[in-house]
Amino acid sequence: MYNLFCFLFLCLLTFSAQAQPRTDAFLVDLFAKNPHPVFREVIQHPDKYRLQIIYTRIDRDSRNQPTFTDYFFHVDSTAYFNPASTVKLPLALLSLEKLNQLNRPEVTKYTAMQFDSAYRGQTREWHDPTSESGFPSIAHFIKKAFLVSDNDAYSRMYEFVGQQTINRALHAKGYRDTRITHRFVRLTPEENRHTNPVRFIRPDGSLLYAQPPAYNPDAFDFRRIDKIGKGYLNVRDSLVLEPFDFTTRNKYPLPAFQQTLQSVLFPRSVPASQRFLLTDGDYRLLLQYLSQFPGETNYPKYDAEQYYDSYVKFFFRDSLHRRLPEGVRVFNKVGWAYGFMTDASYVADFKNRVEFMLAATLYVNEDEILNDNRYEYESVAHPFLYQLGQTIYQYELNRKRKNRPDLTRFQLPYEKRREDGRATVRDVEN
Template sequence: MDPFTTFVKTLSALCLFVTTGAGQARTDDFLKKLLARNQSPIFQEVIRHPETYRLQIIYTQINRDKNNTPSFTHYYFHVDSTDYFNPASTVKLPLALLSLEKLNRMQKPDVTKFTAMQFDSAYSKQTKEWRDETSETGYPSIAHFIKKAFLVSDNDAYSRMYEFVGQQEINRSLHAKGYLDTRITHRFVRMSADENRHTNPVRFIRQDGTLLYAQPAAYNPDPFDFRRVARLGKGYMTGNDSLVHEPFNFTERNKLPLEAFQQMLQSVMFPESVPDRQRFNLTPADYRFLYQYLSQYPGETNYPKYDAKQYYDAYVKFFFMDSLHHQMPDRVRVFNKVGWAYGFLTDASYVVDFKNKVEYMLAATLYVNSDGILNDDKYEFDTVGQPFMYQLGQTIYQYELSRKRRYVPDLSRFRMTYEKRINDNRPVVRDVDN
């Protein structure tokens, strides 16, 4: 028996997942046939066992009319919004959007995404953050948090945006936009459910330290709907390295179905393509800022000054990255957000090839954890997950290069002016918690 078949049988035997009210997975024949063209052994083993790998894929073709107006055709492979996967860092995208939206709703001209912020503590486990030496000003800001969340998927940046927006506003806003099956319940630090309902006092300050605006501590009294149970695996490791012989309970963890994640990205890249209520309240300057840092590379960025060797160009571009491919193709930019945790890898991308006039969207998630133990840091990210995502990305990219379009798209809207790394004496940032 070949090793990949052995891996599949082992993973199938060890995976235990319980969910109530599960729906029917959706698969389109067109995408199924397109994926069959790639005969990579790892790729085909995953494609042939979508339940084992909890695989879901959404491929979105974009076609323009003579006025350059885009239309979208979505193709699905094993997509089921009731089939839980851990969204990990993908939730940093909605938190960035909600943070910008909240700033705009505040309507305080002196308080912008670039304004210095400080976080205090007012409840159990909360921590202060008054300085950020990786920023140009030496202070945190919403803009700097978004940079860090997008460029290398920094966890603290997400937690601080969570604290700024607040748990109640996060979930009410997403549900009001039609993302009814989503929930964001926690920071990326060890806290109880009660502690995550409480968020810190926040203040915006001038560069001389004087106060511009103070936001008090907040508490979310709204209940969550946890009726759909989600348990995964045969065991898990606790914080003190003890093995618990029962499935890991994700029922009260963050949830962001792949369709919702794809639609959030589409609402950012093409706001006119989604209903008004689904759009985020962003300014033209916000969109340009988001486009830049969704697609800019860590090595192009001055603040933070990331180690370009450790955080290479394709570091958070799963559809163009595997162990051999760290550089991006010439004149290709990927506007995306990824997440990886608990054996899950997820990516939603808008891909633009300016040279060949190609654009499309691709979103996917899969699970690679053959021993069935959660929290043991023994996942097949490098040997199965990332090679699969790369092969999937290349399958769609090569098809798009050959696909005939009636009208050549004008992609100038997505051409960004990226930073150039300044050679100075500041140390580079390594080993980010992500």
């Protein structure tokens, strides 16, 4: 009995150690140098703010080949946060991968497509007035999802790929703790298992390829219960005094998010099994729209005042900063919902020849009531993420390197806004 007790005690200690969030002393020391009051508040209370940070240092050898060193602050891949729009990144990659697997030369990411309805809750989409062709396409969805985090674009990519394929593909690539269970419209779990019939068409409207409606019979693993807060407003705006249940919602741990972005930017840096089946043209499109500013874009013609350069570049955005430093581009995806705010970025400074990756998530909901739209995004989340970004950026500007990176691969030709009299697009649902 004594030996059994010792064994169980050691197992408990091992489990407890494994359950502790991972923090590296390097980041603790670096963050201690930033005196900003909001930054200090969040850093000193990581549990309250459900804070997780991954900083990836990139070093180049004499042949410009990169090596990556990850540093963690309070990172626990089992700790739930709502991923919100961050899941638009893997959906874009899976949409391109599915097109390539179709192996139909006439059906590309630029081909016009239409969505029909075949089950309760589904909606049609035959036209898209924000695209140059007037029709939806995978390339146009990706552009909208990345530039301003458009929700409809995500839901349509979800419908094209299908719930079963999404989750099986991500799990096969090693993202076992990731799940994508729903569109960004209010539907039941059963309705989200059903996805629409889709067709690709020629410019004259004739059919190229028809995809039938799909259903996902696979079971999800909901054994881990994830409840947050002390209350929430229900669909009737009535207060329910119990935690909000995220158990069946989308889940995308921060290390998986960071690794997905790295697989796009540096495909050879991740195992072949984790890469997505993408063409050189796919990579060019992804890099362009991960970094292009809304105001540089013609279709959709986003209102540049509302959707300014740093609108979805959280590590370079606060109430005073609407533009990025000269020579800097950020390749990233963000998400915000239910008080959670998340960003995973690759930062390239072409002027100073500096690069790094940074991913972070935090939760700002002082009253612990969800769905009341009373979150401290502007007073806490944005200032904190800006200060975090600047802390790492300033460190990188002063860090000594044996070899400065050649960032030519990331210097892309962007669109130039044409003044053609069309009205600008405002108030996108994101």
